Amino acid sequence: MNLRLPSQQQIYDTAPRWLQRVLVNAEAVRREWFRRYGAYQQLVREHDPAWYYRSRAEQEAWQLAQLNRLLAEVRRRVPFYRPILPDRPLTGLDELTTLPMLSKEQVRRDPFALVATDLDRRTLWPRKTSGSTGTPLTFYLDREATRNHQAPADAMLAALGCRFGEPRARFSGAYVVPYTRIQPPFWIWIDLYRQLQCSAYHLAPEFYPHYLRALREHRVVYGTGYPTAWHLLAMYIREHGDQPPRLRAIVTDSEGISLEQQAVVEQAFGCPVVQTYGTGEVGQIAWQCEHRRYHVLSRAAIVEVVDETGQPVAPGETGQIVVTSFASSGTPFIRYQTGDLATLAADDCPCGRHSPSWLAIEGRIDDRIKTPDGRWVGRLSHVTKPGIGIKESQIAQVARDRIIIRVVPAPDFVPASMQAVVAAAQRYLGPTMQVEWELVERLPRTRAGKLRHVVREVPDV
Numbered sequence: 001m002n003l004r005l006p007s008q009q010q011i012y013d014t015a016p017r018w019l020q021r022v023l024v025n026a027e028a029v030r031r032e033w034f035r036r037y038g039a040y041q042q043l044v045r046e047h048d049p050a051w052y053y054r055s056r057a058e059q060e061a062w063q064l065a066q067l068n069r070l071l072a073e074v075r076r077r078v079p080f081y082r083p084i085l086p087d088r089p090l091t092g093l094d095e096l097t098t099l100p101m102l103s104k105e106q107v108r109r110d111p112f113a114l115v116a117t118d119l120d121r122r123t124l125w126p127r128k129t130s131g132s133t134g135t136p137l138t139f140y141l142d143r144e145a146t147r148n149h150q151a152p153a154d155a156m157l158a159a160l161g162c163r164f165g166e167p168r169a170r171f172s173g174a175y176v177v178p179y180t181r182i183q184p185p186f187w188i189w190i191d192l193y194r195q196l197q198c199s200a201y202h203l204a205p206e207f208y209p210h211y212l213r214a215l216r217e218h219r220v221v222y223g224t225g226y227p228t229a230w231h232l233l234a235m236y237i238r239e240h241g242d243q244p245p246r247l248r249a250i251v252t253d254s255e256g257i258s259l260e261q262q263a264v265v266e267q268a269f270g271c272p273v274v275q276t277y278g279t280g281e282v283g284q285i286a287w288q289c290e291h292r293r294y295h296v297l298s299r300a301a302i303v304e305v306v307d308e309t310g311q312p313v314a315p316g317e318t319g320q321i322v323v324t325s326f327a328s329s330g331t332p333f334i335r336y337q338t339g340d341l342a343t344l345a346a347d348d349c350p351c352g353r354h355s356p357s358w359l360a361i362e363g364r365i366d367d368r369i370k371t372p373d374g375r376w377v378g379r380l381s382h383v384t385k386p387g388i389g390i391k392e393s394q395i396a397q398v399a400r401d402r403i404i405i406r407v408v409p410a411p412d413f414v415p416a417s418m419q420a421v422v423a424a425a426q427r428y429l430g431p432t433m434q435v436e437w438e439l440v441e442r443l444p445r446t447r448a449g450k451l452r453h454v455v456r457e458v459p460d461v
């Protein structure tokens with residue numbers, strides 16, 4: 001678990017197993033104080049997924065009223081926003097672009113500037129993101145925000161037959177056992193959530209059967225967390241015919257996998273896989289539908305996809321995801337620049353939902369490579385598509401003019417198919433970049449246990 005003080009972590013590391021479980025449950029109690037309290041089931045019902053089938057006009061009218069209520073409250077409660085926000089209601093959602101955007105840098109500089117002055121700071125949840133570029137970010141959420149992040153997610157899960165309180169397994173970077181540990185178990189049972197918390201950090205091939213056995217023994221009925229972890233287990237099941245646990249669904253978060261990898265997980269576990277998008281600051285804001293598009297949870301937030309100037313991109317184009325969360329006026333995030341990229345759908349989704357939808361999430365703005373001729377090239381991860389039998393891959397810039405595509409091979413890997421991968425990368429990066437590939441056994445994870453698809457291993461070039 002993410003224990004807050006180093007000393008707490010030391011106590012946890014040296015404690016016997018039973019005491020670790022007590023400590024983890026104590027932490028879970030603290031978290032639940034923030035998440036599910038009061039008339040919580042009523043709140044979950046307000047996020048009934050049937051809402052997304054209503055007309056776009058009806059959804060937007062509700063959002064505009066909600067937005068104006070939020071802006072008025074934030075103006076009153078947060079001094080930082082008083083001179084910034086208009087003192088009259090907006091007349092349409094398009095006027096949102098007249099408000100300034102909020103950058104991570106602004107939050108990093110002074111997180112308390114964004115907190116309502118009427119809140120007792122001791123009642124806030126200090127949250128930390130690892131920051132994929134290596135710069136961590138601390139921000140604060142009040143109870144209202146945390147609860148309002150949880151309810152839409154619980155509502156979506158329930159619609160898949162996965163209710164809170166039924167046994168589940170979660171793979172994430174949460175601290176379960178020391179990073180140096182080399183023997184199972186790499187998981188712990190959290191009684192309060194009925195959750196088998198599994199460390200994504202320790203997923204090495206020799207331990208896959210141990211993880212699968214733990215999932216079966218705890219009779220988990222759904223899975224959550226890092227999709228790359230579920231994908232590694234799926235590949236193992238496919239190769240070795242191991243028995244998967246019987247799951248109703250796997251709902252992933254925190255990172256993405258390709259649609260091909262998603263299909264592998266669905267086949268191996270024999271259940272639907274749903275990828276979601278969200279951030280710690282604003283909660284979950286988009287879920288895949290059965291047509292693999294990401295639909296914005298329009299009751300939880302207004303989400304814009306914008307170009308460098310902050311203006312909306314045209315349908316079919318890619319831009320940065322900017323979120324205005326309805327979760328709380330006490331710890332607000334208004335036009336928050338997530339740093340993540342999405343490609344807008346150009347037409348209505350065949351699933352019948354009318355909430356805005358994205359064809360894909362393209363990774364982070366920082367996941368770009370700078371070529372020797374000075375161009376920034378993003379959205380590179382799809383160059384590996386022509387490769388046959390690639391289990392996992394990572395594109396690493398190791399020098400100003402040199403790229404290595406690292407490949408973890410599956411048994412059916414076809415080395416000759418890498419020619420097409422290299423050619424695709426070369427097309428994007430131009431002739432001044434040398435592109436190579438190499439086989440590796442395992443790709444490194446970040447401290448949070450996540451896989452980064454594009455990394456720059458050179459000082460800023």
Ligand SMILES: [Zn+2]
Nearest residue numbers: 289293349351
């Ligand atoms: Zn859809």
